[in-house]
Amino acid sequence: MIEEILLLSDPALIPDLKAVFKDANPRLRLLSIDTLDTLNTLENRALGNTRLISFGGELIVPAAFLNRLGGGAYNFHPGPPDRPGRYPSCFFIYDNGVQSDGDHPFGSTVHEMAAQVDSGAIVATDLFHVPTDIDRLTLDALSFQSMLTLLRHLAPALATDPAPLPRIDAVWSGRATTQRDFEALCHLPQDITEAEFQRRYRAVGEGPEHALNLTLFGHRFTLNNRHAGPKVTVGGKIR
Template structure:
């Protein structure tokens, strides 16, 4: 193996990614990293001809590591160029955007700031809910990898930039996400519904509210007893 593509990603999409990348070039060595530590180890063991591609990963690659690579590293961002940073689906739904998509770009020191090489867009689903949008975004990202597999495998040739496509808007941080999760004490039904659809369910991103110095977290699991009572007709 004299050339290698390192994938920085979560474990779930790895089989699909490897299948799509190897469909056009079976001589390409592939390594997978799930954390910064894994990435550093993979790079230390990689041949000189190496390319790094992050796929929907939350790991921040240090600038010094990017500079040590022989060519550009790429990141597949699960959002369009106008929704930068963390949790793009959340912010797109909250902003009421009519379209969403995925963006492949060169990694740079700033978050989602490097030259863009590919964009895929699709209409926002109706209703716009986070779980649905995240599934569409993952499918879009995998399809983009499949289309660009030959170029990504050609690790000696940088992918051409899209000169007319630029990043816009703020780079959302974790603090921005947490602010959406924290419900104001006076909230109307429309704003609650907007945040609920954007933030979604789950222990890592549940809505919460602070009352009298106590924080209460939304538990939107249906109570069987309450559901049973609700289903009874009044007499």
């Protein structure tokens, strides 16, 4: 029987995640983990009846810690299996342009956590049609709802059964995008065309944490996006 779940996620999401798991197993202990230092405090703890769940979390868990978990570890990834890595929604919009033709679905993926990011065996996916002319904030919100659907479906097993979740036939594909890839996408070349600017702006321009930038004469300038306002997506909600 699973007795404890370690939750890795945005602090704003933790209360909702705890509620889902408590509904599935009222006796379950739930511990929020937000830093590697917090994880290290469990170094001497017995974890035989413990499972780790990362819900869109960014913390990379060391392989040695993963191996100690009797209930294993699972990550809810905010992108489909062909979009591993960081900021999958941004790169999806950038690669597919302004219009979505419906041939490239988006969604979310649940997989076993492994030493290499977004490489573990896949246990569930949820894919959806991408509306035409979508922006990043909307796609992130849809992806969050997709992840939440999978969480509610899998929570009874995750919160009680120590056996591994059944694997499915889906496999990862494509190169995993990195923070460096995202920063390169945000950095505008001085000779950028209007079409390329609009393409990047659509993919990453919204919000103070995802602003485009450029360098002129040795000085770095960040886009003050007054057109879209300072809205960001937190927990699938636009704020």
